[in-house]
Amino acid sequence: MSDNKAFVIGFPIKHSRSPLIHNYWLSKYDIQGSYVKLEIPPDQLDAFLSEMDRFGYCGGNITLPHKERAFAACATVTEMARRIGAVNTLWREGRRLCGDNTDVGGFLANLDAETPDWNEDCERAAVIGAGGAARAILVGLAARGIPEVKLLNRSADRMLKLAAEAEGWGFRRVWTQFLNDEPGALNGEALLVNTTSLGMTGQPKLAIDLDGLRQNAVVSDIVYAPLETDLLANAKRRGHRISSGLGMLLHQAAPGFERWFGVRPEVTPDLRDLIIADLQQAHT
Ligand SMILES: NC(=O)c1ccc[n+]([C@@H]2O[C@H](COP(=O)([O-])OP(=O)(O)OC[C@H]3O[C@@H](n4cnc5c(N)ncnc54)[C@H](OP(=O)(O)O)[C@@H]3O)[C@@H](O)[C@H]2O)c1
Numbered sequence: 001m002s003d004n005k006a007f008v009i010g011f012p013i014k015h016s017r018s019p020l021i022h023n024y025w026l027s028k029y030d031i032q033g034s035y036v037k038l039e040i041p042p043d044q045l046d047a048f049l050s051e052m053d054r055f056g057y058c059g060g061n062i063t064l065p066h067k068e069r070a071f072a073a074c075a076t077v078t079e080m081a082r083r084i085g086a087v088n089t090l091w092r093e094g095r096r097l098c099g100d101n102t103d104v105g106g107f108l109a110n111l112d113a114e115t116p117d118w119n120e121d122c123e124r125a126a127v128i129g130a131g132g133a134a135r136a137i138l139v140g141l142a143a144r145g146i147p148e149v150k151l152l153n154r155s156a157d158r159m160l161k162l163a164a165e166a167e168g169w170g171f172r173r174v175w176t177q178f179l180n181d182e183p184g185a186l187n188g189e190a191l192l193v194n195t196t197s198l199g200m201t202g203q204p205k206l207a208i209d210l211d212g213l214r215q216n217a218v219v220s221d222i223v224y225a226p227l228e229t230d231l232l233a234n235a236k237r238r239g240h241r242i243s244s245g246l247g248m249l250l251h252q253a254a255p256g257f258e259r260w261f262g263v264r265p266e267v268t269p270d271l272r273d274l275i276i277a278d279l280q281q282a283h284t
Pocket of ligand 1: 103106128129130131132133134153154155156158159195196197198200204222223224245246248249250252
């Protein structure tokens with residue numbers, strides 16, 4: 001890599017924990033480099049991306065609301081990014097802007113690490129939400145060969161559109177259902193994933209009846225503030241294994257670090273503790 005300087009860009013970007021993660025790894029692996037957060041409004045994104053090497057950046061992460069726009073700006077994208085239609089990781093190959101989407105890999109790597117064998121006998125998974133994150137998770141579930149998925153969402157349009165697309169990704173069946181807390185919403189699923197912002201600090205609660213889940217089902221929430229959402233606490237009380245949003249955040253960061261700085265970093269308990277301490281400080 002020509003420059004050891006990377007970024008995360010978003011709008012807003014103040015709350016991003018990515019600099020904490022990447023600067024921890026830079027220090028741990030004794031790499032000369034930097035990783036900074038930059039607030040870039042949507043109307044300045046294209047200009048920034050076309051000029052980024054002039055500013056000395058070898059690449060970076062992209063977060064809301066820029067993931068789709070950055071995808072369109074890339075000359076080359078990975079198959080995963082193409083399927084999702086959004087990128088969260090950028091780098092340059094010569095003059096070419098390249099993009100990947102590491103949310104899928106981060107989600108799966110974290111499930112594998114926190115809840116091994118989660119997909120053993122998993123005939124059906126339920127995914128709450130129909131936005132960009134839900135799309136990434138469906139791509140991941142299809143890649144792992146989960147036969148059936150049930151999509152639950154507040155509104156119909158995005159849910160039906162995503163379900164229609166997902167039918168072409170190899171699922172035997174894609175079910176759809178409006179999100180509500182009535183009994184019967186879930187029925188024998190072995191995995192439940194919340195991909196909405198419901199349950200996040202400052203957002204409304206996620207209300208869903210977990211009675212229908214398979215007894216040994218895994219429950220996953222991609223929200224990481226609070227660390228243990230009401231959904232996860234409730235699932236734990238019922239004896240389900242749980243998988244956290246923080247783990248996904250840490251695992252999705254690793255491939256980008258390797259591209260920019262040449263070392264595949266490890267997600268360790270020390271790193272986890274560092275981010276937990278920062279999240280806790282922010283809420284005191
Ligand atoms: N842990 C991680 O590493 C990680 C990675 C990526 C994303 N995330 C988090 O995932 C969340 C979703 O991201 P996204 O990109 O998918 O967002 P998005 O495209 O805007 O989709 C948001 C989804 O949440 C639903 N929703 C939002 N507010 C709701 C409410 N009050 N009641 C019911 N449903 C509601 C939306 O339903 P409608 O379709 O009805 O509007 C939609 O399904 C964000 O909080 C993001 O920070 C975490």
